[in-house]
Amino acid sequence: MARIEDWALITSGGRYVEDVRDPALAGCRYGAFVRSPVAHARITGIDGSACRADVFTAADLDLPPAGRGPVVQPWLARDVVRYVGEPVALVVADDRHRLADAAAVVRVGYEPLEPVIGVEQALAGEVLLFPETGSNVVRVHGTSFDGAGFEGCEVVVTRTIVNQRLAPLPLEVRGAACVWLAGRLVVWLPTQNAHAARDLIAAALGAPVRVITPDVGGAFGAKMGADPEVVVLGWAARRLGRPIRWTETRSENLVAMTHGRGQRQTITIGGRRDGTVLAFRLDAVQDAGAYPRSAAKLLPKFTCLMAAGAYRIPVVEARVRAVLTNTTPVASYRGAGRPEATAAIERAMDLFAARIGMDPVAVRRINFIRSFPYTTPTGACYDSGDYHTALDRVLAAGGYRELRAEQERRRAAGDVVALGLGIGCYVEVTGGGGVGEGARVVVGRGGVATVHTGSSPHGQGLASTLTMLVSHRLGVDQVIVRHGDTDLIARGTGTFGSRSLQYGGSAVSRAVDLVVDRARDRAADMLETAAGDVELTAGVWRVRGAPSSRGLTWAELCSAEELAADVWFDDAEPTYSFGAHLSVVEVDTETGRVVLRRMVAVDDAGRVINPETCVGQRHGGLAQGIAQALFEEVRHHPDGSLVDGCWGVGASELPDFELLDMATPTTRNPLGVKGIGESGTIGSAPAVQNAVIDALSHLGVDHLDMPASPMRVWQAIS
């Protein structure tokens, strides 16, 4: 089934928070944040007197702190700023033009403090972001190392590599529209989880809150809940007694929205010359930015959990230390800790293969996990998989042997354009974050089914998939899917971590089961027979075995009273999606320019319900992983300001993807599905990175950090 979301999104651009024209917002004012231009400084004064607008600072806010202890981001910076982009003051004006003029003349005095930039400086601990805590390390996750696993190894390779910081860069920047109605705050907010946003804002403001999610123009993990700005806007709307709208600028978004990734990893891999890997250690330092967000909690946990990758390695040790630096806080970004783990093990496999002189494919085959369920040394319990078949399929489709032969020929002929092949095999936990999910399914007048889901799709196409599920099971033509409004949906967890179909879909499926049970009873009554004697075929209830009898349509069944079921679904366990990617690149050895020629991928997410949606997720995911491997990086100058960079990829940088189908079901949820949202990103980054390194292996290169920028390639070979 084609995605039902696309027509509106493509033809009219959807209805984003900027487009909301609710009468309650009439006469609204506009807010903008004055942000710190420096990475670390004491605030000596804030002067908004030149400004023909309302200016609010931390001193005005009468709000409880956002968390306990000293290491918490204040709603607005108080006394000290800790990153470029940290909100310092809110300016509110009557229109956007005056707002821009007003925000430009707020004067803030800063007395510079030495900034902590990069994980080395954070670990050195000479300057502390929060001196009262005695350390910049905010979290240590994982095991301590004893080294015993490496003792019997014939070969041990160790290397320090960087999984660079990225900016999520959604097409739609952050924004909000706030209005107080009868003592309750109503917020239109692009978010991935309206209920968590509501709870956070309500706790801060001590008042009831309704969150309504309009269309969301991309989130990738960076629109979880509500950022501090939203709480400040809600507070100001109450103080001023007027609705307020806020939309950040693109430049602001680059420094003020959370970033992703940002690990420095020391990887050590050991084994025998026959290709058997005996031990692997991942010792990572996570740059969490200035205040702890998910990089100080979830990311280290996922990185440790997924450290073993697709391999049966007797000893796996993983540790992630999250440290604070004077940079934008780091949080989830498509994969959230898992791409980092995958890149580490996939690089390690290639380094090990290169050291023992074996093809990277052969080493992977020797070490794959082949029986399931399998529990890794770091505690991940893989449900089902078929890793060697996934790899075999991409190699066959890609023509791996012929490509290797072509590589040989070109090297022998002295071609300045080098060919490289890279493999990325991955396993990822999906549905590993959040608890259950809520759903309500109602069949009402006219036989229209309405689905209320606690999932919060924002571009993925979940509404299409749920529509398929429901219309297929009930046989109804019209299905309406509603989500993201805390008044309509009693409980919800949201869309993140590739969880929505497993949890949200299973919840809807359970609710549909209940509706069918209730409908059967009602149909039996109306048809004056026993419940066991009616059946539903093609949307009509009939007496069993009487196909030509007059049946009851859903419209007839529900003409007097709707049928509804509410479900909270939480009896599922996380699943482990997997796949194999083959990347083929050409590297111009004169300029260092890398061109991605082919991308062949198996992404196995268990049972597929809507192939279109699944392919869409794979395309976007692949593009994002490729972008990390080749183009993107958020870098800071030593003073903590952002280095002009290279953001995003477009179709011009990407080949047609060669996608192969494979579906190994799981028994961990009623639908047999696993997550697909992050797979492409997790597998493709190491595949492309490995391909670039492979292209240059005859020139003595065995590692290159991402992104493989032309200069980095040139430096490696000159």
Place this chain on the structure above:
Amino acid sequence: MIPAPFDYRRPGSVAEALELLASPGAALLAGGHSLLPLMKLRVVSPDVLVDVGALAELRYVRLDGDTVEIGALTRFCDLVVDPVIREHAPLLARAASSVGDRQVRHRGTIGGSLAHADPAADVPAAVLACGGVVMVHGPDGARRVHTRDFFLGRCRTALGLGEMIVSVRVPRQTHWGFEKFTRRALEWALVGVAVAGESVVLINMGDRPVRAGVTEAALRQGASIEQAAGLAAWNTDPVDEPHASAGFRQHLARVLTRRALQRAAGRVPGGLS
């Protein structure tokens, strides 16, 4: 992303534009694709915008003997398709086709690009390589400035207060090569090279379009393309950035100069698309 307040005027002729331009704080607006972004960032805040974008009298291409004359408001997209340009000044068509994306090429003008004088811009380097002459009108009447003398530094030109470019005159030249190195499609050049006849101009290798004088001299003295290209980075001073150091840009300048010269010599294929 909202500019400071300004007045907006739309003159109907060059004469009227010059009159309006005489008022303090006035700035010409052509395609707006350099000026408006700077205004939105509040890097510049003119008091009056004199919008000449729709002045049809300055949007033309004509052949005048061995010279191609191009009106200042001729857009990049015109240069790409114009038959006179393609036949007699193909380097300009090629350079214009590499500017930004379709929207940018449909708004940006040759006059605006020259006046803005960004050292990373494509068309100014091509015009300089061709030995173009900038025709200027101002409060003191008309004058002509050779492109050799026109670019004075990063976004600085020989244009005086109240002066505007009305056209560009370029000698006919069909022997050309052009290389632009970007990381992704639709980007500004990390480094570029424009070759017309004997002249080699580097893009983004200094504070203005830079003649590769040592390479030109070596070629005149009979050096091979490879030898001459190896000298292309002499006397260049490119910006040094974390993702593209000055040394890397100089290396690129040598490689790209060789490729552009080979193209100009017909040794490698590649024409206008």
